[in-house]
Each structure stands twice: as C-alpha cells, then as structure tokens.
Amino acid sequence: MNIIEGQLKLDGSERVAIIASRFNHIITDRLVEGARDAFLRHGGNDGNLDLILVPGAFEIPFALEKALASGKYAGVCCVGAVIRGSTPHFDYVAAEATKGVANVTLKHGKPVAFGVLTTDTIEQAIERAGSKAGNKGFEAMTGVIEMLDLYRTMEG
Numbered sequence: 001m002n003i004i005e006g007q008l009k010l011d012g013s014e015r016v017a018i019i020a021s022r023f024n025h026i027i028t029d030r031l032v033e034g035a036r037d038a039f040l041r042h043g044g045n046d047g048n049l050d051l052i053l054v055p056g057a058f059e060i061p062f063a064l065e066k067a068l069a070s071g072k073y074a075g076v077c078c079v080g081a082v083i084r085g086s087t088p089h090f091d092y093v094a095a096e097a098t099k100g101v102a103n104v105t106l107k108h109g110k111p112v113a114f115g116v117l118t119t120d121t122i123e124q125a126i127e128r129a130g131s132k133a134g135n136k137g138f139e140a141m142t143g144v145i146e147m148l149d150l151y152r153t154m155e156g
C-alpha cells in the first residue's frame, strides 16, 4: 500500500495568511501567536506571513474569500473565538463562520484551517489558547503546513 501524506515542513517561500477575529481578542491574540509560532518552527519566513484582522468570526469568510481570490496566498489559517452568551446569537455566529469557511475553501481549492474556537465558556477558550488543552492556533497552522506539502506531493 502506498501512503500519501504531507510532512510538516515549509521551504520558506510559501506566503500564508492568518485571518483573525478581534472579538474576544484576549483569546484570539494567543491563537495568532500559536499560529505564527507553528509557521516559524516549521521553516516559514516571517516576512511571508500576513495577519488579516476582522471584527468578529462572522466576518472571517468574507476576508477568506478576498484573500484566496487575490491569488497571493498558498494557504490560510483562520482563528477566532466564539463564546456562548445567554442568547442564541452564538449558534448563528458559529454556524455562519463554519459554513462560510467551508464553502470558500471548497471553491478555491487551497489549504485552509479552521482554528475558530466555539466554546460554552471563557474558561474552555482559555484552556485552548495556550494553556492546558494546547493552542488551537498552533494546531490549525500545522494543518495548513501539512496540507501545503500534501498538495505539492499530489500535484508533482
């Protein structure tokens, strides 16, 4: 059996964007740090990493569409933090962010990671932004890196 999978390595030439929402920025700032850390640790060049900021997770798909349509980026890492409040608003924001990112990703055929937390509490978000449950921004960027290498392998 031939196993085809990507490796966690960059050659430094890949231009990648992080799209981050500012809502709950105490959390999303940490996710951006994690994503950047993963990019640099795996051979990425900081000068080839752009940070695109949007107000909230609802706006991430719009920025993703613009970023991918520009043709500038080999891949994009989306990070955000949707934290449940006391009304159904959470469900709408989380659903639109998820659906929007999935739709745009399929349209452009480029590696995109969904590092948007959807948590019931702020504590759950803190745990996933660089404390006891790791850093989901870091994890999301490793997904982009692996998929970039897989794309290269499958196209080459």
Ligand SMILES: Nc1c(NC[C@H](O)[C@H](O)[C@H](O)CO)[nH]c(=O)[nH]c1=O
Residues within 6 Å of the ligand: 021, 023, 024, 055, 056, 057, 058, 059, 080, 081, 082, 083, 084, 089, 093
């Ligand atoms: N409540 C959260 C939001 N809400 C804001 C929306 O994302 C959007 O910016 C607004 O409705 C204007 O269109 N955003 C988050 O990222 N996280 C939340 O917990």
Ligand SMILES: CC(=O)[C@@H](O)COP(=O)(O)O
Residues within 6 Å of the ligand: 082, 083, 084, 085, 086, 087, 088, 089, 090, 091, 093
């Ligand atoms: C996820 C959200 O939109 C959330 O912050 C909204 O809180 P609330 O439902 O209490 O208005």
